[in-house]
Every structure is written in structure tokens, then in C-alpha cells.
Ligand SMILES: Nc1ncnc2c1ncn2[C@@H]1O[C@H](COP(=O)(O)OP(=O)(O)OP(=O)(O)O)[C@@H](O)[C@H]1O
């Protein structure tokens with residue numbers, strides 16, 4: 001058999017066919033090379049850009065330059081989500097950035113820009129957050145109002161069932177089952193209505209994964225094999241354990257529903273990766289070093305749903321509510337994190353990027369009293 005690498009790879013061809021903007025900068029951050037997607041993104045040709053300094057387009061105080069400089073200084077790869085990129089004559093856009101030093105060519109940097117990623121989606125989410133709040137509030141109120149009459153309906157169906165004959169019993173059972181389904185939807189809508197910020201306690205992600213896995217394996221995921229690849233030194237994350245448990249359960253349920261009946265595998269992995277940051281407003285950035293990935297070997301997310309899977313009521317399942325991933329995205333956003341999805345037939349991964357727990361600083365007064373107590377004892 002002929003090895004697929006026996007023919008030399010023309011990296012120029014790969015470079016120019018990369019779908020996302022990529023560029024190489026020299027030591028002074030002047031353009032050395034740009035791929036076709038970067039030319040399109042910047043509305044300029046490579047010929048007109050080569051040799052020109054990046055800062056003539058971005059200005060001196062661009063976050064883009066900061067990221068490149070930091071990555072160059074650290075000598076390692078750096079990613080930053082949700083960066084506002086202003087580019088001479090162009091409206092400001094939100095992008096994800098990745099910068100990496102090219103070690104074989106000292107001082108030179110590879111820069112990747114992702115304009116159509118979660119960053120844009122989060123931007124949209126922020127814009128609509130006000131509107132979403134009122135819709136969510138309304139839905140939660142309605143859910144509350146519907147619950148009482150619904151309980152009446154299923155109670156009445158139960159009473160009827162006692163005196164019903166065989167044929168009618170089929171109908172009363174249907175009423176009860178459907179009422180239970182509406183109730184389950186209302187429960188989920190209720191969770192959206194909870195706009196309080198999540199608790200900020202230290203949370204051990206491995207405990208949550210273990211517990212969720214055990215309850216999944218005993219129920220809806222009894223047909224799948226679990227594989228675990230945990231980073232044992234993973235620090236705590238910060239947030240609300242119950243809400244994060246719900247997130248993992250929703251992801252596991254989707255993975256189990258997608259995994260094949262025979263040979264279904266779900267992999268759970270955790271890792272600590274520095275270098276991913278997110279803008280949290282007010283010029284502040286938060287690091288998201290805890291990465292939790294849930295992967296299944298199912299057929300993948302249907303292509304037509306891909307752009308909207310995190311929106312409420314988007315579902316391909318006859319009995320699905322389409323609220324599972326919407327809740328995942330809300331809870332993770334409330335925790336200051338990011339959720340990403342990568343899917344192809346045979347391999348679908350949902351990855352959570354979460355912040356690390358930091359000990360709160362002890363207030364000055366408490367520190368002083370402790371010191372004086374220590375001094376007198
Ligand atoms: N692991 C996965 N593999 C393939 N498709 C998925 C996966 N996870 C989610 N999807 C797709 O995204 C859609 C939305 O998922 P979501 O969890 O929000 O709702 P649902 O699973 O359809 O309903 P519910 O969560 O109420 O049971 C699913 O219907 C499915 O098409």
C-alpha cells in the first residue's frame with residue numbers, strides 16, 4: 001500500500017486554502033505573508049501589505065498587538081476570545097485570536113483570526129441579553145401560571161382512569177403522559193427564569209463528572225462505554241455545583257442519545273491549558289484554563305442545525321424540547337465560561353472552558369485582627 005505521505009505536501013496550497021484569515025509577521029510586526037482568507041478579511045492584497053507594519057492599520061494600542069507581543073515574550077501559543085478588533089476604515093468587529101511564535105524562524109509570529117466563531121455569537125447574545133431577559137421572565141411567569149391548571153388536568157385524568165374501560169384508559173393514559181411532558185418542559189423553562197447570578201463556591205469538576213456519569217450509566221446511557229482521561233492535578237473551578245451538574249447531565253444525555261446502540265462510546269476528558277482568555281467588559285480579561293470535553297461517536301450534529309443548536313427549542317428529536325443546550329449555554333455564560341462544539345460524523349465534542357477558583361482575598365480588617373491576636377497569644 002502506498003503511504004499517503006509518499007508525495008511531498010505543497011504547504012503553499014494548504015496555506016492559501018485555509019478557510020480562516022492567517023498571517024505571518026516579522027520581528028517588528030510587519031506583514032511577511034497573508035493567506036487568501038486574510039486578504040479578503042482585510043480587503044487588501046498581500047502585495048500591498050507585505051513590509052507594512054501591522055500598527056498602521058490597528059493603531060498603537062490594539063489588543064491584537066498586545067496578544068502578539070505577549071505570545072512572543074512567553075515563547076508560547078496564546079488564544080484570546082471576544083477581542084474587539086478595529087482596523088482602519090472598517091467597522092469594529094469581534095474576533096477570536098490565536099498567536100504562536102514560529103520557533104524555526106526566531107521573532108516571527110503566526111496569527112490566526114476567527115471572525116465567525118463563538119465570539120460573534122456571544123456578541124449577539126450580549127446585544128440581545130436585555131430582550132432575552134424580558135422574554136425569559138415572561139416565559140417563567142407563564143410556566144408558573146400553567147403549572148396549577150396542568151396539575152388539575154392530570155389529576156382529573158387519573159380519577160377518570162379508575163372507572164374507565166380498556167379503550168378509554170388508553171386515552172386517559174395519553175392525557176397523563178402528555179401532561180407530564182408539558183410539566184417537564186415547564187421545569188426547564190423555570191430554570192431559565194432564574195436570573196440570579198450563580199453561587200461562587202469552589203467546585204471539583206471531577207466529582208461532578210463522576211456523579212453525572214454514574215447516574216447516566218444507570219439510566220439513559222446504559223448502552224455506552226465510558227472512557228475517561230482526567231488531568232489529576234486539575235484545580236477547582238468556581239460556581240454553582242448544582243447548575244454545573246445540570247450542564248454535564250444535559251451534555252451526557254445528548255451524547256448518549258447520539259451514540260450508536262452497539263459500540264457507543266462517550267469520552268470524558270479534562271485538561272488545564274493556559275493561554276485562553278475572554279473579555280469580561282470594563283477592559284478586564286478572565287483566564288479560562290479548565291477545559292472539560294465530552295465526546296461521542298454518534299452521527300454528528302445535523303448540518304442544518306449547526307448554527308443554532310444553542311438556541312432554545314432547536315431540536316431534531318421527536319420528543320426533545322430543544323432546551324438542553326440552551327440551558328448549557330446560559331449556565332456556562334453565567335459562570336463566565338465558554339462552550340464550544342465541534343462535530344463531524346463519528347465524532348462530536350462539546351468543550352467547556354471554565355475559570356479557576358481563586359481564594360478570596362482576606363479583608364484588611366480581618367488580617368489585622370488576626371495579626372494582633374497572634375501577637376498577644
Ligand atoms: N452529541 C450530539 N450529537 C449529535 N447531535 C447533537 C448532540 N447534542 C446535541 N445535538 C443536536 O442538537 C439538538 C439540540 O439539543 P438540545 O439538548 O438542546 O435539545 P434536545 O436534546 O433535542 O432536547 P432535550 O434536551 O429536551 O431532550 C438536538 O436535537 C440534536 O439535533
Ligand SMILES: [Mg+2]
Nearest residue numbers: 253254324325
Ligand atoms: Mg438534549
